[in-house]
Amino acid sequence: MNQYFATVARGLEAIAAEELEQLGAQAVKPEFCGVSFEGDRALLYRVNLWARLPFRILMKIHHFPCQDAEDLYRGIHSIDWFDYLTPDLTLAVNATGKNDRLNHTHFTAIQVKKAIVEQQQERAGERSNVDTVAPDVRVNVHIDRSGCTVSLDSSGNSLHRRGYRPAMGAAPLKESLAAALIQLSGWQPDQMFYDPLCGSGTLPLEASLRALNIAPGLFRERFGFETWPDFDLPLLEDLLQEAEDSQKHELPAPIWGSDRDENVIRQAIANAENCGVEEHVWFSCTELADVVAPADSGILLCNPPYGERIGRIGEMAAFYKLLGDVLKQRFKGWTAFILSGNKELAQSIGLKSSQRIPVYNGALPCQLMKYELY
Structure with missing residues (x-):
């Protein structure tokens, strides 16, 4: 051992x-x-x-x-x-x-x-x-x-760099953090997944990889251990083949992402093509004010701007209030999770969270807030 x-x-x-x-x-x-x-x-x-x-x-x-x-x-x-x-x-x-x-x-x-x-x-x-x-x-x-x-x-380049995402928006989540947020939400592949602020698509893409049982390491050019003197190529080839054979061909439930920015939606679609899930995950250019629930229930997970990264605090407060209104009025029966690094902005959502999970986005302390929408 x-x-x-x-x-x-x-x-x-x-x-x-x-x-x-x-x-x-x-x-x-x-x-x-x-x-x-x-x-x-x-x-x-x-x-x-x-x-x-x-x-x-x-x-x-x-x-x-x-x-x-x-x-x-x-x-x-x-x-x-x-x-x-x-x-x-x-x-x-x-x-x-x-x-x-x-x-x-x-x-x-x-x-x-x-x-x-x-x-x-x-x-x-x-x-x-x-x-x-x-x-x-x-x-x-x-x-x-x-x-x-x-x-x-043994890894070489950081494992969070999956290799499928050359196209990125202004403030992308690391793929590993996106995967962690999905795990913390408790989402299961038989539930609909929706990110209405998806940017270049990291959260829906990580959800689709998990739902289709696609190993994230399949997109890497190489691992660090491949140049070690004791590298076992037949063993790695067996594991790669095993991973490819275990992939699923259909999603149990839809996975959607939307964003107001046409450019980042194009990036999201390109990233979906890079990891072979373009036929499974659905992206659309939609203003937050026009977002409606695409099903009776599901998990909504998003990473809105925190103010420190994009935009001004005043504008962001109005944006967070709009987000809260959309959730309250149009997503009854859903469970929403919002990652925020700004407590004042989080209060502007106007909903009472049922759980707050501390998470770090890089060096920034954040909270993953859970909202049960009835």
Whole structure:
């Protein structure tokens, strides 16, 4: 069993742990901005392919006591790097955390790189080149009071970048946060899903991928582990084939998105085409004032502008009031969820929420507000 750590957005640790357990992870433990778990190589590949909430999946390779730069160099140099990184492969180092004597992540990363390449020079007479953009092997080191944890980043580019969304609106949600909001809402694929402020379509698209059982990793060009010396191509090919075979061909219930902006609706349609769901999810150009419930019941989930990102606070207050009026007058029988990073604007909705779930959108503390519409 290998030890892994999934990095996730703050506040999503518990639901990310649930997702990892469903994928077969063992010894799952939520921690700050991440989840530790155990499993074999097949699990590592499967989590990268299927998990919708994490940013990166790190594989722990070493931990050692570390108080200063000398301890750091010695500990890194003691690892047999030829098991993970041959001189023909490129390298990047990402450092997080700090202690009293190692309090600059850039310095920490330089020390780690130095220890690795000097070991290579000593043993082989050549060393890996550094590539900070698309390295073959990305090393992650985390410093805390008890020492240094060394991991390899198995994901490559952040997993939230699915690969289907080159077209984006002015303030797009990360795909991983969209997936988390859908999970927090309790929406099930047999319920209608509607986002009346869909922008470039991230929420309806993530809902459609989940409803059709499409693995989000299918859209990626590659994973970080594909350039590791022990990469098992037949295993990955089996998992990819298994994922493709498990896709569903019809939605159990409609998934809709609308927005007032014709340009972002075109972007949403292009993104739907990129992930192969253009025949399933429906997008329309519709003013919020003209929105009506397309069914007797369902889940409405939206991410309206917060004022800090788009528009002025006064204009936004009127917009939020309109949103509340539309929900109250036209969506009886539905359950609505609204993500807001501005409490004053949220009050302008004029409805009493039955639940408020704290969520972070990047560094911005937000609330996912639930409204039962009777």
